[in-house]
Amino acid sequence: MQAVVARSQASAEQAVAFIGAGQACCDLADLPAAQVWLLTVPDSQIAPLAATLAALHPAAAPALAFHCSGALTAQILDPLRALGWQTASAHPLLSFAQPARALAQFAGTPCALEGDASALFGLSVAFTHIGGRCFTLAAQDKLLYHAGAVLATNFMAVLQDLAERLWQHTGMPAELAQQMRATLLQNAVNNIVALGPQASLTGPAARGDWELVNRQAQALADWNAQASAAYTALSQLAGELARQTRQS
Structure with missing residues (x-):
């Protein structure tokens, strides 16, 4: 060099x-x-x-x-x-x-x-x-190809930040919200690595509970419209993934 x-x-x-x-x-x-x-x-x-x-x-x-x-x-x-x-x-x-x-x-x-x-x-x-x-x-x-890289890495940080802001907004102590990075987030990543995206999918959209999805989207809209739109779009994609899992 x-x-x-x-x-x-x-x-x-x-x-x-x-x-x-x-x-x-x-x-x-x-x-x-x-x-x-x-x-x-x-x-x-x-x-x-x-x-x-x-x-x-x-x-x-x-x-x-x-x-x-x-x-x-x-x-x-x-x-x-x-x-x-x-x-x-x-x-x-x-x-x-x-x-x-x-x-x-x-x-x-x-x-x-x-x-x-x-x-x-x-x-x-x-x-x-x-x-x-x-x-x-x-x-x-x-x-x-690069969009896939952005989805897999860059947006994970954005979603984690949104989650921590929501938890703190609802009264969770800041240190507990930050602790979730090393527990809830790490466990989710470990499950994806071990089981794959389909088998590790959880949550209301995966269960087909669309009434809850819609209520949460509305609650988010009152807090942050962009977060609500992202939640709705990701829930729809999660529902499609869940349907693929049930059909396979």
Whole structure:
């Protein structure tokens, strides 16, 4: 690893210290020539970054450039591909909340690869070497694939926050509401892992108690309209899952 560029020198230095190698930079123009470029910026910045890199290195030897967006395809790197570069995307299906925690959790992580075939071979070797389990993803499937990742991870935090706010709103002590993260939530996750989503489904929608579902949705509407809409939509999906369970 030769260098890291970030929005600030301090951030670049933190990254280099964590990685344990490389030069910290805060300007793309200061980066040395490289054979592999990893672009880990917000999705909205990938296209501008690719265009800037292409403008800075129009005569550079062709290299491999890839980004780690789960939703965007390698096509967004076309300014570099036009220069003869190999382009791809590689998305590890892992919640990167904290670098050290993510590193400890990485072994066995699914890594969705998409892009030029020649680039995918090298990325598969690299990600497999650090413990990833690689598979190829079609470009047209990336949005649905990433939506699945959002449903499985990001929204769990949102739902847990809503649950804790409701419990505290109804008088549960804050420490008990927080304790539910390590008991009720953990038990639910353990059941899903052990039994699968269908067999671990519980609650009024799973029982077909739609009168209670509707009453709870109305009570939620008086507290938070968005929470009520989410509860209603998720209850409908839970009912469909319960019907599939009974039919299987």
